[in-house]
Amino acid sequence: MLTQTTSRMPDLPHAKPAPEPRTAMPPLRYPLGEHLPQSGTVTEVAPGVFWLRMGLPFALNHINLWLLRDRLPHPTQSGVMQEGWTAVDCGIDNPATREAWQQIETQALQGLPILRVLVTHMHPDHMGLAHWLCERWHAPLWMSTGEYQSALLACSGLSNFGGAPTVAFFKAHGWSQPDELAQVQSRVGYYPSMVPKIPNAYVRLMDGARVRIGERVWQCLSGFGHSPEHMALHDAQDQLLISGDMLLPSISTNVSVYAMEPVGNPLQWFLDSLDKMAHLPDTTLVLPSHGRPFQGATTRIAQLQIHHAERLAELLQACRSQACCAHELLPVLFKRPLDVHQTTFALGEAVAHLNLLWLSGQMQRELGADGVLRFSTCPSGDDGPM
Numbered sequence: 093m094l095t096q097t098t099s100r101m102p103d104l105p106h107a108k109p110a111p112e113p114r115t116a117m118p119p120l121r122y123p124l125g126e127h128l129p130q131s132g133t134v135t136e137v138a139p140g141v142f143w144l145r146m147g148l149p150f151a152l153n154h155i156n157l158w159l160l161r162d163r164l165p166h167p168t169q170s171g172v173m174q175e176g177w178t179a180v181d182c183g184i185d186n187p188a189t190r191e192a193w194q195q196i197e198t199q200a201l202q203g204l205p206i207l208r209v210l211v212t213h214m215h216p217d218h219m220g221l222a223h224w225l226c227e228r229w230h231a232p233l234w235m236s237t238g239e240y241q242s243a244l245l246a247c248s249g250l251s252n253f254g255g256a257p258t259v260a261f262f263k264a265h266g267w268s269q270p271d272e273l274a275q276v277q278s279r280v281g282y283y284p285s286m287v288p289k290i291p292n293a294y295v296r297l298m299d300g301a302r303v304r305i306g307e308r309v310w311q312c313l314s315g316f317g318h319s320p321e322h323m324a325l326h327d328a329q330d331q332l333l334i335s336g337d338m339l340l341p342s343i344s345t346n347v348s349v350y351a352m353e354p355v356g357n358p359l360q361w362f363l364d365s366l367d368k369m370a371h372l373p374d375t376t377l378v379l380p381s382h383g384r385p386f387q388g389a390t391t392r393i394a395q396l397q398i399h400h401a402e403r404l405a406e407l408l409q410a411c412r413s414q415a416c417c418a419h420e421l422l423p424v425l426f427k428r429p430l431d432v433h434q435t436t437f438a439l440g441e442a443v444a445h446l447n448l449l450w451l452s453g454q455m456q457r458e459l460g461a462d463g464v465l466r467f468s469t470c471p472s473g474d475d476g477p478m
Contacts, residue, residue: 117394117395118391119391120386120388120392121387121388122384123377124385126384128145128384131146131192131195132195132196132199134196134200137377137385138330140160140161140306140307140308141159141160141332141379142158142160143156143157143158143385144156144157144159144200145157146189146192147188147192149186151434154382155381156181156380156381157179157180157181157183158179158181158334158379159179159201160306160308161175161305161306161307162175162208162305162306163175163176164176164207164208174205174207175204176204176206176207177201177205178207178209179206179209179225179231180334181212181218181336182211182218182219182220182222182224183217183221184220184221184286184287185220185221185223185224185286185287185288189221190224193225205229206229208232208234209226209229209231209232210233210297210325211234211235212235212239212322212323212324212334213235213236213239213320213321213337214235214239214243214246214319214320215319215337216286217286217381218336218337219239219243219287222287222290222291223287223288223289223291226291232291232294232295233291234294234295234296234297234303235294235296235297236296236320236321236323237296237321238320238321239320239321239322240290240296241320242319242320243290246283246284247283247284247287247288247290248284249281249283249284251280251283252348252352253279253280253282253283254276254279255277255279257351257352258276258277258279259273259277261350261351262276262419262436263463263464264354264463264464264465265417265418265419265439265443266417266418266419266464267419267439268419272432276432276436297312298312298314299312299313299314300312308329309327309329310327310334313369314365314368315336315338315362315365316358316361316364317358317360317363318338318345318346318362319337322336322337323336324338324339324369326372331372331373331375331377332376332379333369333372333378334379335379335380335381336381338362338366339366339378339389339392339393340380340382340383341384342383343382343383344396344399344400345396346440346441347359347362348437348440348443348444349443349444349447355447356444356447357444357451358444359400359445359448360448360451360452363397366393366397370393372390374387374389374390374391400445403425404445404448406424407424407425407445407449407455407467408449408455408469411455411467412468414468415466416466416467416468417465417467418439418443418446418465419439419442421446422435422442425438425441426438446467449467450467454469454470455467455469455470456468
């Protein structure tokens with residue numbers, strides 16, 4: 093029985109409608125074909141821009157990293173420029189990734205140092221080895237403030253990946269199996285197991301800032317929804333985009349609500365961030381963190397918009413006849429069986445979709461006597477979230 097109504101949230105506009113599916117949407121293009129760099133090797137994708145690929149111990153079994161030829165003032169010799177590299181993203185901290193970086197050092201760095209380490213966002217596969225690379229090369233860390241501070245919290249155990257607050261959040265959205273929640277409780281050390289240390293200082297990246305790396309000037313493009321303040325890098329002159337996790341060619345970026353911000357609207361923020369990339373020419377070579385470099389940003393953005401619009405429509409339909417909690421709605425969004433690890437991400441993503449519908453006034457949310465939040469399609473005429 094639904095007995096308590098949550099307090100009214102500020103009125104927010106409805107989500108922007110997704111573009112209509114096009115019958116002849118041009119396919120993505122992969123200029124490098126099926127090529128993948130072997131571990132410990134690099135592939136030049138544009139002059140001075142090199143692609144590395146390192147393994148991950150997950151279902152998503154790889155991450156793309158990037159080495160950019162660079163030149164910076166020498167730290168101890170006045171008036172002297174030092175040749176070297178900027179590393180973009182790092183991989184997780186484990187023996188295999190350290191060994192792969194040592195192979196890169198001997199086989200690809202051409203005897204030149206890493207001058208700075210730039211991290212697009214704080215997730216373990218991007219942040220994990222930043223401390224090691226920064227210490228090894230006496231190189232500064234560059235990243236946004238939101239990502240740096242979030243990494244500090246997560247490394248100290250105050251993360252969104254496990255522990256009592258995460259269990260309470262999941263319970264409120266209908267996840268009730270004690271044995272599974274015990275596994276979530278134990279994941280409080282999940283982040284520091286892959287990111288054991290954060291550099292003590294950083295150089296701040298901000299939206300719109302221009303960063304000269306070697307002969308290129310890259311503009312920072314902030315993105316939200318996947319992580320707190322993700323930074324992509326865009327070289328407009330040569331039409332290159334280091335997209336991080338914001339724009340991937342074959343999978344949809346995870347967009348989740350977490351215990352620290354339970355009434356957040358990350359899916360709307362993610363869709364708004366995609367709009368900021370909609371101006372990119374389709375000839376732009378997108379360098380993603382997962383998958384192969386591709387062209388066709390406009391097509392990919394439209395595909396993602398349509399994908400999320402379809403998921404939102406499915407949730408509206410599912411909640412039309414009865415109120416449902418997020419855990420009950422997982423089969424609507426995910427057609428395959430999910431293990432506990434996958435469920436943590438899937439449930440956060442389900443809440444992200446439901447929160448968008450609730451905060452835009454298309455659904456109402458009520459707290460039951462059992463402490464579970466349930467969502468239902470708003471009656472005709474209801475114009476705001478409750």
